Amino acid sequence: MSERKTTEKAAPGAAASETALRPNVEVYEDADGITLIADLPGVAPGGLNLQVDKETLLIEGNADLALPEGLQPLHAEVRSTTWRRSFALSGELDPDGIEARLKDGVLRLHIPKRAEVRPRRIEVRVT
Amino acid sequence: MFTYLTNGERSLFDEFDRLQREMDQLFGGWPRGAIRGGRAGAFPPINIGATDDAVHVYVYAPGFDASRFDVTIQQNVLSIGGSRAPEPREKRTWYLRERFEGDFRRAVTLPEDVDPERVEASYRNGILHLVIKRRAAVRPRQIPIA
Structure with missing residues (x-):
């Protein structure tokens, strides 16, 4: 099947805030729908912004580091506190049924397929 | 430009990412030439900062079982x-x-005045935060002239 399920695209306003980091993700599909797992270290549930409409899924998170006063940077491999990535959804997915879970900085999203497009097992009777 | 996740295309942004990483490898890195300096893109990414009395290490390692981190300091x-x-x-x-x-393992060299006996570790929202106290600065001693 070569149907395109989710499409990644530049987030609205991405050019204006180029400091956002792009989270690493895993995306897989099974009979029920699409699952997306994103690494968002530092992001608490209150700092997560998920926006979904018919066509677009935007994942945005702000890491809350509570840095101590007077901290001088010695070495930085992560140079932003904002994570952002967005995906386009295709029509057979049901954005109203999205479930999201955020634990230890890992977001797990499940986007179900509409009931009418889920595969049905067809019994073959031997006559 | 669109990237279709489902057929493995790579977007222009990925190319920029790759270029950025290569630039970081060429020009970045700390401390320069240190044998344990590591390389850009190693997992997990680490930020290090210092205050007057402690060195703070932030390890970006989401989704780990906190009890299974293995942290040692020598x-x-x-x-x-x-x-x-x-x-x-x-x-x-x-x-x-x-x-x-x-599995991962990374080692970093900290400033020389850290006290390996006084280390605290906590894990919150996928970031391992280590606080290593520094020894009190050696104050210059005034030598009175008789």
């Missing part, structure tokens, strides 16, 4: 290890697999 060399189980692979069609899985 003099001023900090070593951090951990393990993250892979996602099950069966009965699934995978479109993207960018997340780290398996």
